[in-house]
Amino acid sequence: MALCTQSSKMASVLTQTSESKLDKNNIGKLNLSNGSADVVENYEGQYRFAPIQEAQVSRAMIKRYFEAMYDRVVSDVVIVGAGSAGLTCAYHLAATRPNLKITIIEANVAPGGGAWLGGQLMTPMVIRKPANRFLQEIGVPYEDEGAYVVVKHAALFTSTLLSRVLAMPNVVMFNATAVEDLIVKEDHAGQQRIAGVVTNWTLVALNHDTQSCMDPNTITAPVVVAATGHDGPMGSFAAKRLVSAGLLKELGNMRGLDMNRSEPAIVNNTREVAPGLIMAGMELSEHDGRNRMGPTFGGMIGSGIKAAHEAIRVFDS
Numbered sequence: 001m002a003l004c005t006q007s008s009k010m011a012s013v014l015t016q017t018s019e020s021k022l023d024k025n026n027i028g029k030l031n032l033s034n035g036s037a038d039v040v041e042n043y044e045g046q047y048r049f050a051p052i053q054e055a056q057v058s059r060a061m062i063k064r065y066f067e068a069m070y071d072r073v074v075s076d077v078v079i080v081g082a083g084s085a086g087l088t089c090a091y092h093l094a095a096t097r098p099n100l101k102i103t104i105i106e107a108n109v110a111p112g113g114g115a116w117l118g119g120q121l122m123t124p125m126v127i128r129k130p131a132n133r134f135l136q137e138i139g140v141p142y143e144d145e146g147a148y149v150v151v152k153h154a155a156l157f158t159s160t161l162l163s164r165v166l167a168m169p170n171v172v173m174f175n176a177t178a179v180e181d182l183i184v185k186e187d188h189a190g191q192q193r194i195a196g197v198v199t200n201w202t203l204v205a206l207n208h209d210t211q212s213c214m215d216p217n218t219i220t221a222p223v224v225v226a227a228t229g230h231d232g233p234m235g236s237f238a239a240k241r242l243v244s245a246g247l248l249k250e251l252g253n254m255r256g257l258d259m260n261r262s263e264p265a266i267v268n269n270t271r272e273v274a275p276g277l278i279m280a281g282m283e284l285s286e287h288d289g290r291n292r293m294g295p296t297f298g299g300m301i302g303s304g305i306k307a308a309h310e311a312i313r314v315f316d317s
């Protein structure tokens with residue numbers, strides 16, 4: 001008995017202290033002006049930050065995240081997959097159409113897909129000309145080897161591209177979020193068309209067999225770009241879903257490696273594979289049955305740019 005009174009006393013003392021100190025009316029209104037006067041940036045043991053309350057940090061995140069989520073439940077274009085193809089599409093689309101609400105859904109905590117390394121865990125990235133023009137556009141230095149260029153570390157390309165995409169005011173990215181399904185509607189002509197995506201936090205999506213029904217969320221959009229790659233826990237998601245939803249007879253399945261055949265084929269065949277759904281990058285190799293190209297990324301860049309043009313065409317039609 002004594003123990004439990006002790007602990008409840010403890011709890012009430014804790015609450016009082018934190019409550020009184022935390023002054024409910026003052027949360028978020030902490031006057032940082034004198035705080036900033038206290039800010040000291042010297043490194044002789046005097047370094048001081050402006051004061052903050054824990055609640056301010058939580059509210060700064062919650063407010064922005066859920067405002068973005070609320071706003072983007074209706075988007076103009078949803079891009080599924082933030083690999084090299086999806087990110088290039090997002091960049092080119094956002095730069096060409098700054099008035100479009102572009103929402104990227106990326107299943108991993110870390111966006112970038114397979115573009116953090118060149119090949120076999122080696123770091124240099126090879127990009128065949130003329131795709132190097134995109135590197136010049138976003139400011140990625142490279143070594144010119146004639147028919148191709150080499151970026152000294154793949155992460156230099158991907159981090160630069162990612163930072164350019166996230167700096168675009170009309171782009172919102174939700175990473176650690178998976179697309180679990182497609183929204184499919186019948187249009188006035190009775191034709192089935194993709195009208196958005198069904199989402200869940202990835203940790204939830206990966207645990208549907210450990211917990212009972214954890215229903216998803218939705219984002220509606222007249223255009224969806226699928227760029228979920230050819231492998232990985234949820235790779236080629238949309239292509240596989242088209243088959244299971246009866247919108248595609250069967251997967252073409254990615255074929256053997258042939259760089260010279262595969263890269264132009266992926267770029268030139270990036271297209272609207274179902275009404276409202278554009279497919280890009282290596283997901284297209286699975287959808288169509290195209291050759292793979294291995295550790296060269298110019299095809300992903302070209303496919304991403306082509307997908308952006310296709311997205312504009314479909315959105316405007």
Ligand code: 48N
Pocket residue numbers: 080081082083084085086105106107108111112113114115177178179180227228229230231232234235236237280281282283292293294295296297300
């Ligand atoms: O990098 P990937 O896998 O896909 P792409 O098409 O952008 O680039 C492919 C490229 O990296 C290669 O594979 C190279 C050229 N090699 C070719 C070869 O021959 O081997 O990015 C796909 C992204 C990843 O970040 C996934 O996490 C994400 O898509 N993703 C999803 N995001 C949300 N919902 C999903 N269901 C989902 N599935 C995958």
